[in-house]
Amino acid sequence: MSDSRLLAHLSSMIVDSSDDAIVGMALDGTIVSWNPAAERMFGKSRLEAVGRPLAWLWPAARAAEAAALLDGVRRGERVRRETTLRKPGGGEVDVSLTLSPVTHGGNPTGASAILRDMSDRRALEKKLRDGQVLESLGLLAGGIAHDFNNLLTVVMGNASTLKALVPHDSREWDMCDDIETAAERAADLAGQMLAYSGRGMFVLQRVDLNRLAQEMAELLRVSMSKDVTLKYDLAAVLPKVEADLTQLRQVVMNLVINAAQAIGGKHGTITVGTRLARADRDWLAGCAHAADLPEGDFVFLSIADSGCGMDAATKARIFDPFFTTKSTGRGLGLSAVLGIIRGHKGAIRVDSEPGKGTTFTVAFPAGASLAPRVRGDSARIEDPWRGAGTVLVVDDEPKVREFAQNALQILGFRTATAGDGIEAIERMRELGSAVSAVLLDLTMPRMSGAKALPELRKLNSSAKVVLISGFNEQDAVRDFDGGTVDAFVKKPFTVDVLRVVLKRVMGG
Ligand SMILES: Nc1ncnc2c1ncn2[C@@H]1O[C@H](COP(=O)(O)OP(=O)(O)OP(=O)(O)O)[C@@H](O)[C@H]1O
Ligand SMILES: [Mg+2]
Structure with missing residues (x-):
């Protein structure tokens, strides 16, 4: 082989074996060469x-x-840029593109394009960005949980206290009722953000997904158009999952509402399904943010709708906080769902195509270990029940203590207060068995509720302990080596909630 032929052969070998796409073109842009990459x-x-x-x-x-x-x-310019190109058969590819003129004897004769696939790097960058968003929103939600819920406790608590003091048919009662409703909505919003941060999980119990899904779907049916048919495809036998019931309700609610909205005013079907199956690497790889979960047995819950479906661009962003395509949407539903699923070490996956409907599948690890259990209740009923004895209110927020005192007095209790765990222990030492119940805040300076609990139990083993918190980390529950608490109340709360919970734990 002559030198020039050898060189030509070598050049073409290099081009053919390149991992980057190399495309040659004439000056008018007509493609003249196209390598295997x-x-x-x-x-x-x-x-x-x-x-x-x-x-x-x-x-x-x-x-x-x-x-x-x-x-x-x-004009002889060389260009480098990152851009998104079209795959002629469908789809897109993120590339880094270098376009250079090719000259012959000093004259431009064509151009070469070298294209490097950037999809993997883009995906990595997005993962990093998502992580940062999650981190900062988590911090924000932590702040909201603590401060915002304290503020709402004061707003909602005082409104409910006032309601108990004015005649039921007065204008004042209606106004208080409006304040309470508005505060409840604000608390819902804080709850969605908290859920997104993954810090919402608190009350773990064994949940029957069949029952939960059916109950929630039936509950939501009343608010759906009559043209939507609700169907079930439930597993005959399904192990229970270790989960926070309130949060799972939030998941089903957000998914079913989205499904109904996707169907809009048209005829359509929502199918709620459950099953027990193995999730393999492939399945998990198709999930949002679940790539690092181990393979294993999962309990699956799916919500499938025959609604409008989604294109790839929408699908890529649905879990972003505040992303919405609805005029009145807040874009928090799915981000909350994702946070909850992450908090439960589960996975979520969406399968959707425009015009062909959408299926959301969530998977919870089957047979997760039992964490300490606390029972919660937030039912609101009118009830003349009144208690007796002293309730020790432990909270670092003076206004929350004040409201709780007022509320407890309305319920017939005497009260004592403490601003943190250390003070609580002192009060308990003074009052001893006169204390029949403790309302214990979780997050406080100096000494938290979790730290104080074993000592309080030692000093008075018969007092019922009701944990109150707007901020709820699973870790906090794990810290309770003093045993379980008798009830959990989520901030903000009302007189009615206190009445129901105290009545139950005190056996009234
Ligand atoms: N079942 C579905 N079918 C089609 N699109 C959906 C479906 N579920 C979610 N989406 C898309 O994902 C977006 C984000 O959903 P998400 O629940 O987070 O917010 P939203 O429903 O718009 O507002 P919010 O839930 O806060 O009221 C929606 O605006 C919609 O475009
Ligand atoms: Mg929604």
Whole structure:
């Protein structure tokens, strides 16, 4: 082989073995060469590509970009940029593109394009960004949980206290009722954000997903259009999952409401299904943020709708906080769902196509270990029950203590207060068995509720302990080596909630 032929052979070998796509074109942009990497990247063979214009690889909406790049090359410019190109057979690819003029005897004769696939790097960057968003929102939600819920406790608590003091048919009662309702909505909103941060989990119990899904779907049926048919495809036998019941209700509610909204005013079906099955690597890889979960047996809950479906661009963003395509949406539903699922070490996956409906599948590990259990209740009923004895109120927020004192007095209790765990222990030492119940805040300076609990139990083993918190970390529950508490009340709460809970734990 002559030197020049050897060189030509070597050049073509290099081009053929490159991992980057290398495309040669004439000055007008007509493709004249197309290496194997280009075949892999764009899913088109050399025969199909040669003779096409460069714009063939550009999304129609950005065709002008290809033309401008070629103009630059004809002026002898070399261009490097990151862009998204079109796969002629469908789909897109993120690339880093280097476009250089090719000259012969000093005159431009064509151009070469070298394209590197950036999908993996983009995915990694997105993962990092998501992690940062999650982190900062988690912090924000932590602040909201503590401060916001304390504030709402004062608003809602005082409104409910006032309600108990004015006649039921007065204007004042109605106004208090409105305040209470507004505070409840604000608490819902804080709850969605808290859930997103993954810090919402608190009350773990064994949950029957069949029952939960059916109950929630039936509850939501009343608010759906009559044209929506609700169907069930439930496993005959399903192990219970270790989960926070309130949060799982939030998951089903958000998914079913989204499904109903996707159907809109049209005829359609929502199918709620459950099953026990194994999730393998492939299945988990298709989940949102679940890539690092181990394979294993999972309990699956799916909500499938025959609604509008989603395109790839929408699907990519649905879990972002505040992403919505609805005029009145807040875009918090799915981000809350994702946070809850993460908190439960579960996975969520969406399968959807425009016009073909959507299926959301959530998976919870089957047979997770039992964590300490606390019972919660937030039912609101009118009840003349009144208690007796002293309740020790432990909370670092003076206004919360004040409201709780007022509320407890309305319920017939005497009260004592403490601003943190250390004070609580002192009070308990003074009052001893006169204390029949303790309302214990979880997050306090100096000494938390969790730390104080074993000592309080030692000093008075018969007092009932009701944990109150707006901020709820699973870890906090794990810290309770003093045993379980008798009840849990989520901030903000009302007189009615206190009445129901205290009545139950004190056996009234
Ligand atoms: N079942 C579904 N079918 C089609 N699109 C859906 C479905 N579920 C969610 N989406 C899309 O995901 C977006 C985000 O959903 P998400 O529940 O987080 O917020 P939202 O429903 O818009 O508002 P919010 O839930 O806060 O009231 C929706 O706006 C919609 O575009
Ligand atoms: Mg929603």
